Amino acid sequence: MANRRPVYVNRRKKGFSDAVPILVFLLLALLLATGIALVWQHQQEKGKKPEHSSSSSSSLPAVIESNSPAPGTSESTSSSASSSQDASSSESETTGGVPASQVVFGEPVPQSGRVKSEYFDDALFIGDSISEGIELYQMMDNATVLANKGLNPETIFTKKAAKDAAGNEVTVIEALKSYQPKKVYVMLGANGLGWIDKDKFISYYGKLIDEIKSAYPGISVYIQSILPVTANFEKKKPEITNAKIDEYNAAIRALTKDKQVYYVNVAESFKNDAGALPDEASPKDGMHFGADYYQKWFDYLKTHVVTEE
Amino acid sequence: MKRTVALLMAAAMLVMVVFTGCGEKASAKQPATSEIAQKFKDGITFEDELMQLEGDRVTKQYEKLDTSALDEYTLFVSSSGATPEEIAVFKLGDGGDAKALKAAIDARVQQQKDGFVDYVPEEMPKLENCVILSEGNYYALVVAGDASQAEKIFEDCFK
Numbered sequence: 001m002a003n004r005r006p007v008y009v010n011r012r013k014k015g016f017s018d019a020v021p022i023l024v025f026l027l028l029a030l031l032l033a034t035g036i037a038l039v040w041q042h043q044q045e046k047g048k049k050p051e052h053s054s055s056s057s058s059s060l061p062a063v064i065e066s067n068s069p070a071p072g073t074s075e076s077t078s079s080s081a082s083s084s085q086d087a088s089s090s091e092s093e094t095t096g097g098v099p100a101s102q103v104v105f106g107e108p109v110p111q112s113g114r115v116k117s118e119y120f121d122d123a124l125f126i127g128d129s130i131s132e133g134i135e136l137y138q139m140m141d142n143a144t145v146l147a148n149k150g151l152n153p154e155t156i157f158t159k160k161a162a163k164d165a166a167g168n169e170v171t172v173i174e175a176l177k178s179y180q181p182k183k184v185y186v187m188l189g190a191n192g193l194g195w196i197d198k199d200k201f202i203s204y205y206g207k208l209i210d211e212i213k214s215a216y217p218g219i220s221v222y223i224q225s226i227l228p229v230t231a232n233f234e235k236k237k238p239e240i241t242n243a244k245i246d247e248y249n250a251a252i253r254a255l256t257k258d259k260q261v262y263y264v265n266v267a268e269s270f271k272n273d274a275g276a277l278p279d280e281a282s283p284k285d286g287m288h289f290g291a292d293y294y295q296k297w298f299d300y301l302k303t304h305v306v307t308e309e
Numbered sequence: 310m311k312r313t314v315a316l317l318m319a320a321a322m323l324v325m326v327v328f329t330g331c332g333e334k335a336s337a338k339q340p341a342t343s344e345i346a347q348k349f350k351d352g353i354t355f356e357d358e359l360m361q362l363e364g365d366r367v368t369k370q371y372e373k374l375d376t377s378a379l380d381e382y383t384l385f386v387s388s389s390g391a392t393p394e395e396i397a398v399f400k401l402g403d404g405g406d407a408k409a410l411k412a413a414i415d416a417r418v419q420q421q422k423d424g425f426v427d428y429v430p431e432e433m434p435k436l437e438n439c440v441i442l443s444e445g446n447y448y449a450l451v452v453a454g455d456a457s458q459a460e461k462i463f464e465d466c467f468k
Contacts, residue, residue: 022316025320026316026319030320129428130390132390133389135366136360136366136386136388148424149425149428150423150426150427150428155427282389284356284357284358284389284391285389285391285392288389289389290358290388
């Protein structure tokens with residue numbers, strides 16, 4: 001009889017306890033893989049997420065606040081030019097406006113000393129699309145602007161182009177009581193003179209001035225001349241020529257004498273020798289201009305100021 | 310031995326499944342809004358000179374827009390105000406309200422229509438034919454004389 005090699009048969013019971021280490025191992029592998037994937041994804045998203053502009057919260061100016069001008073954004077060239085001019089003038093001539101007693105109503109406000117941008121802290125600008133550019137170009141962030149492309153001396157009474165202190169849409173006239181400016185600048189007419197008869201135009205404008213004076217008794221009200229258009233614009237829109245603009249401006253000037261408010265002739269700083277806006281100021285549409293002409297506008301305003309006595 | 314090999318293979322498969330699932334999401338294209346806006350600028354004719362707006366100037370133009378709900382945005386509008394031409398690209402953040410963003414864009418278009426109807430009525434067709442697009446959490450508005458290429462340009466940004 002041969003010796004048989006003992007054969008060992010694995011007769012251990014396969015039970016749950018046998019599967020546990022396998023399951024634990026798989027679970028650990030799963031958790032590890034998920035953890036690594038999440039970290040990886042997070043790192044990718046973190047790397048890709050760019051910084052976006054954060055809008056500084058500016059509350060609707062129900063009451064005019066003294067903010068310092070905001071230079072250094074996209075229009076830093078114009079802001080720095082303005083501040084450098086302020087710095088140089090403070091070394092030489094007297095700053096400050098023409099005394100009110102020396103101003104003749106109906107005559108353009110004469111050249112005065114130069115005021116600084118802070119002068120416009122308590123200024124309210126009322127106008128059409130041209131005045132909208134004051135905000136668009138951040139020309140004078142410390143001022144308040146009530147402007148809308150659809151406004152003219154007639155629609156300023158009807159178009160809900162402003163908001164009151166509660167945020168309701170109202171006309172500019174209705175919104176006036178929500179503000180407390182110390183000076184108001186108005187520029188209206190480019191939109192409108194093409195189809196509004198001159199007498200009606202002046203009648204509406206007169207009503208507007210009455211409303212402003214009633215809302216703000218005793219403050220300085222500056223009515224600005226309508227700005228010129230380019231020669232090309234006149235060809236495209238023969239109902240709006242520089243001659244017609246001059247005619248309406250003459251009527252506005254006479255109105256300011258009647259209403260005892262100031263007439264500030266910004267247009268004179270915009271005109272070329274032919275009495276038109278230079279082509280390079282508005283190559284596209286012939287009426288709206290860029291940051292450099294907004295700078296020119298405000299240079300004129302800063303040097304044609306009346307000091308109330 | 311066989312059991313060990315089988316165990317390791319199962320673990321490897323699990324790992325692959327997890328990584329594949331996450332990997333697909335991580336590699337879906339997320340272009341910068343500035344990149345999309347530039348492609349619109351390059352591929353569409355704008356008569357007007359466009360300028361970029363940021364911060365307060367954006368909320369003045371888009372009164373109903375909640376910029377805090379956005380991851381990023383890029384906005385170009387007419388620099389002169391003479392036309393309603395515009396490129397606006399928004400990327401909504403996680404949890405941002407898509408309906409509110411869409412409503413803000415619609416409100417902007419209506420506001421422009423109200424402004425231009427009397428001011429420069431010949432510009433109205435650009436607003437009537439403006440293009441509003443969306444892809445995932447990206448939304449765009451293009452107002453131009455001929456915005457017919459806008460959709461293709463937008464879609465190509467995500468390929």
